[in-house]
Amino acid sequence: xxxxxxxxxxxxxxxxxxxxxxxxxxxxxxxxxxxxxxxxxxxxxxxxxxxxxxxxxxxxxxxxxxxxxxxxxxxxxxxxxxxxxxxxxxxxxxxxxxxxxxxxxxxxxxxxxxxxxxxxxxxxxxxxxxxxxxxxxxxxxxxxxxxxxxxxxxxxxxxxxxxxxxxxxxxxxxxxxxxxxxxxxxxxxxxxxxxxxxxxxxxxxxxxxxxxxxxxxxxxxxxxxxxxxxxxxxxxxxxxxxxxxxxxxxxxxxxxxxxxxxxxxxxxxxxxxxxxxxxxxxxxxxxxxxxxxxx
Amino acid sequence: xxxxxxxxxxxxxxxxxxxxxxxxxxxxxxxxxxxxxxxxxxxxxxxxxxxxxxxxxxxxxxxxxxxxxxxxxxxxxxxxxxxxxxxxxxxxxxxxxxxxxxxxxxxxxxxxxxxxxxxxxxxxxxxxxxxxxxxxxxxxxxxxxxxxxxxxxxxxxxxxxxxxxxxxxxxxxxxxxxxxxxxxxxxxxxxxxxxxxxxxxxxxxxxxxxxxxxxxxxxxxxxxxxxxxxxxxxxxxxxxxxxxxxxxxxxxxxxxxxxxxxxxxxxxxxxxxxxxxxxxxxxxxxxxxxxxxxxxxxxxxxxxxxxxxxxxxxxxxxxxxxx
Numbered sequence: 311x312x313x314x315x316x317x318x319x320x321x322x323x324x325x326x327x328x329x330x331x332x333x334x335x336x337x338x339x340x341x342x343x344x345x346x347x348x349x350x351x352x353x354x355x356x357x358x359x360x361x362x363x364x365x366x367x368x369x370x371x372x373x374x375x376x377x378x379x380x381x382x383x384x385x386x387x388x389x390x391x392x393x394x395x396x397x398x399x400x401x402x403x404x405x406x407x408x409x410x411x412x413x414x415x416x417x418x419x420x421x422x423x424x425x426x427x428x429x430x431x432x433x434x435x436x437x438x439x440x441x442x443x444x445x446x447x448x449x450x451x452x453x454x455x456x457x458x459x460x461x462x463x464x465x466x467x468x469x470x471x472x473x474x475x476x477x478x479x480x481x482x483x484x485x486x487x488x489x490x491x492x493x494x495x496x497x498x499x500x501x502x503x504x505x506x507x508x509x510x511x512x513x514x515x516x517x518x519x520x521x522x523x524x525x526x527x528x529x530x531x532x533x534x535x536x537x538x539x540x541x542x543x544x545x546x547x548x549x550x551x552x553x554x555x556x557x558x559x560x561x562x563x564x565x566x567x568x569x570x571x572x573x574x575x576x577x578x579x580x581x582x583x584x585x586x587x588x589x590x591x592x593x594x595x596x597x598x599x600x601x602x603x604x605x
Numbered sequence: 606x607x608x609x610x611x612x613x614x615x616x617x618x619x620x621x622x623x624x625x626x627x628x629x630x631x632x633x634x635x636x637x638x639x640x641x642x643x644x645x646x647x648x649x650x651x652x653x654x655x656x657x658x659x660x661x662x663x664x665x666x667x668x669x670x671x672x673x674x675x676x677x678x679x680x681x682x683x684x685x686x687x688x689x690x691x692x693x694x695x696x697x698x699x700x701x702x703x704x705x706x707x708x709x710x711x712x713x714x715x716x717x718x719x720x721x722x723x724x725x726x727x728x729x730x731x732x733x734x735x736x737x738x739x740x741x742x743x744x745x746x747x748x749x750x751x752x753x754x755x756x757x758x759x760x761x762x763x764x765x766x767x768x769x770x771x772x773x774x775x776x777x778x779x780x781x782x783x784x785x786x787x788x789x790x791x792x793x794x795x796x797x798x799x800x801x802x803x804x805x806x807x808x809x810x811x812x813x814x815x816x817x818x819x820x821x822x823x824x825x826x827x828x829x830x831x832x833x834x835x836x837x838x839x840x841x842x843x844x845x846x847x848x849x850x851x852x853x854x855x856x857x858x859x860x861x862x863x864x865x866x867x868x869x870x871x872x873x874x875x876x877x878x879x880x881x882x883x884x885x886x887x888x889x890x891x892x893x894x895x896x897x898x899x900x901x902x903x904x905x906x907x908x909x910x911x912x913x914x915x916x917x918x919x920x921x922x923x924x925x926x927x928x
Contacts, residue, residue: 423902423906583741
């Protein structure tokens with residue numbers, strides 16, 4: 311064992327790992343927000359509630375139907391994504407011609423409804439969710455102990471993030487999507503069904519949130535308010551990164567997770583406010599955000 | 606074309622507009638003169654505090670078009686400062702109220718200065734994030750009393766003579782302060798300064814091209830709004846003799862958005878009506894626990910989809926007057 315700046319390396323790496331885990335969730339959630347914002351011009355306030363629903367549906371599936379983690383990883387995003395599609399069709403599509411603010415307020419209201427319903431049935435205390443059999447335990451890397459489940463979360467979220475990036479930036483479907491973001495009328499003139507694309511994009515963004523929720527379930531307690539506190543931090547992450555680019559959202563998410571982890575080592579009392587402080591500094595120095603285009 | 610946040614109301618002559626305001630204000634005075642003999646005064650004071658909070662918020666969202674999702678920051682922290690100076694230092698209520706309000710003004714200058722660097726949706730996210738940051742600070746700092754808050758705040762004697770421990774005396778003071786602040790807001794939005802704010806709401810770029818430094822106008826409006834929200838928070842601390850984490854939490858920021866939206870964005874009387882409805886609902890539905898959250902969510906959704914003018918806005922539209 312050795313020391314870095316007077317901090318034992320074990321503690322340092324443990325916090326770095328925790329930072330990476332948080333960063334994975336920031337990245338997945340801000341990615342979803344960016345994708346949705348690009349197509350719908352809506353800041354999806356419900357994102358936190360949809361992440362919470364992901365965790366809860368996984369918990370309920372295991373509890374009542376015995377559906378295991380691996381199946382939940384596929385089933386839950388589909389279910390919650392379908393619910394998202396329903397929300398888009400029934401509610402959000404009517405807002406297309408209105409000021410941004412209405413999208414924010416409507417999705418805020420939806421978040422309250424979802425959180426309120428879950429609180430009614432499950433109270434505000436957390437429910438435990440077991441780590442799946444195959445990922446229990448961990449390995450000793452010599453300089454630190456790495457629990458298998460945490461390694462899996464980091465790897466899986468990296469893969470999902472980059473797959474999303476590839477889908478949007480490098481495939482034909484993604485180019486339609488980007489074109490429709492720039493000029494929906496023109497893209498429609500080419501015979502592409504833009505409203506359906508918008509709906510599916512929302513469903514996809516929501517599914518990403520739900521996937522993050524399933525992955526979070528074994529790490530954090532599954533509780534109705536797990537999403538609302540997280541989403542505000544993710545908003546700060548989005549402000550720091552700017553919503554201009556997909557890669558920007560991913561990089562900022564992981565980076566801020568790491569910064570937060572390091573703060574926990576060096577200034578523990580500032581660890582939960584550091585992201586907000588960074589947001590202020592970025593706004594003062596580079597108002598458009600690190601990866602944003604100037605408005 | 607984007608639909609505007611506020612319907613550009615029917616063009617109306619100045620005289621008629623101020624007549625409808627005078628009638629509305631007289632009705633308000635009448636209501637608050639009779640009400641304490643019918644309804645519990647503490648409930649009315651709660652309505653008044655939130656009404657002022659919503660009016661302050663409306664100044665920003667309704668007249669400048671800026672959506673702050675973190676107004677609990679000024680409301681809550683002002684209430685902490687007021688409660689702390691009144692309790693720990695034994696300051697008289699007028700000094701405590703002023704301290705709370707001044708603290709909100711300072712916070713408004715700092716937060717507003719940061720937030721107005723971005724527009725639109727980012728502005729909302731930044732204000733929310735700043736408020737959350739100060740919520741986390743409130744959770745840790747010794748001054749706020751953490752989870753316990755500051756309890757049993759003495760109401761004291763106003764100017765050394767009026768004993769505020771008496772609910773009726775307190776009620777009269779709250780009515781006077783809130784209605785005075787209400788008149789001040791009315792004056793602000795009908796001043797040349799207010800006209801510039803409305804111009805920014807309608808088209809910021811064009812206002813810039815007319816030679817106005819819109820940033821400065823937005824900041825002043827933001828600080829005014831934060832200060833008045835602080836006055837509301839300070840009053841609330843005295844009325845309930847309590848300053849707690851609820852007042853700085855994001856749900857409080859959501860509540861004030863809901864009150865203003867339900868009453869009518871950009872209407873003079875809307876926030877008052879909205880505050881009355883929401884406070885009444887929260888009081889009467891309190892036994893149903895978390896259903897309040899669900900119902901509030903439903904009201905948000907219904908307002909946005911079907912009812913964007915709000916109660917007073919619809920009424921004004923129907924009567925073809927400005928309210």
